[in-house]
Amino acid sequence: MIRIRQPTTQCLRRFASNVSVPKGTVRVVDxxxxxxxxxxxxxxxxxxVDEPAKMGGDDLGPAPYExxxxxxxxCTSMMIRLYARQxxxxxxxxxxxxxxxxxxxxxLGDRAVKQSGHVDVFNVDVQLHGxxxxxxxxxxxxxxxxxxxxxxxxxxxxxxxxxxxx
Numbered sequence: 001m002i003r004i005r006q007p008t009t010q011c012l013r014r015f016a017s018n019v020s021v022p023k024g025t026v027r028v029v030d031x032x033x034x035x036x037x038x039x040x041x042x043x044x045x046x047x048x049v050d051e052p053a054k055m056g057g058d059d060l061g062p063a064p065y066e067x068x069x070x071x072x073x074x075c076t077s078m079m080i081r082l083y084a085r086q087x088x089x090x091x092x093x094x095x096x097x098x099x100x101x102x103x104x105x106x107x108l109g110d111r112a113v114k115q116s117g118h119v120d121v122f123n124v125d126v127q128l129h130g131x132x133x134x135x136x137x138x139x140x141x142x143x144x145x146x147x148x149x150x151x152x153x154x155x156x157x158x159x160x161x162x163x164x165x166x
Contacts, residue, residue: 034058069098072122080126083144090132091141097125120156135164 018137021027023043031037036057038049049064062070069160071098084091102118126145145151 018127019121034060037061051061069100069122072124072148072150072154073098075148076124076126079144079148080128080141083141087140089137089141090128090130091137092127094129095127097127 005067019027019029019041021041021043025043026113027041028049029041031039034050034057036051036055037060038040041049047062049067051063053059057063065145077094077096080094081091083089101121101123103121104118124145126142128141130137133141152161
């Protein structure tokens, strides 16, 4: 279960007045208190990200990898729902359960893009609920599950370009 708590009043006074985030941008602000607690702002939302206590955090919000998995899971579910709605598929609900791990590239054989080192592996389990779903419906929905934009991004070559702002 992911718990998201509201930021402290002190934190809101310190940062809320300065935080203006354009649509399509995310701003992450270290609180300066605790070990890893960060406030995340988007154009319309605010939430807290932290590490669990066993990792030295205060456990005030989901950890970064939990958010990454959440993004992939939510996108997968949304794509399935969109397809079902557009194609009148009798889908009641979707559950997506995800885990992240690493495997040695050599253990994955020709499934691995890299030939050395480790490969990040995202296991995505999709449960489709609907008494009237046919085998054909389920196959079409699972095909769509692989086309979510976050899935596509994670499968592409990625460049993270970090710059210091003065």
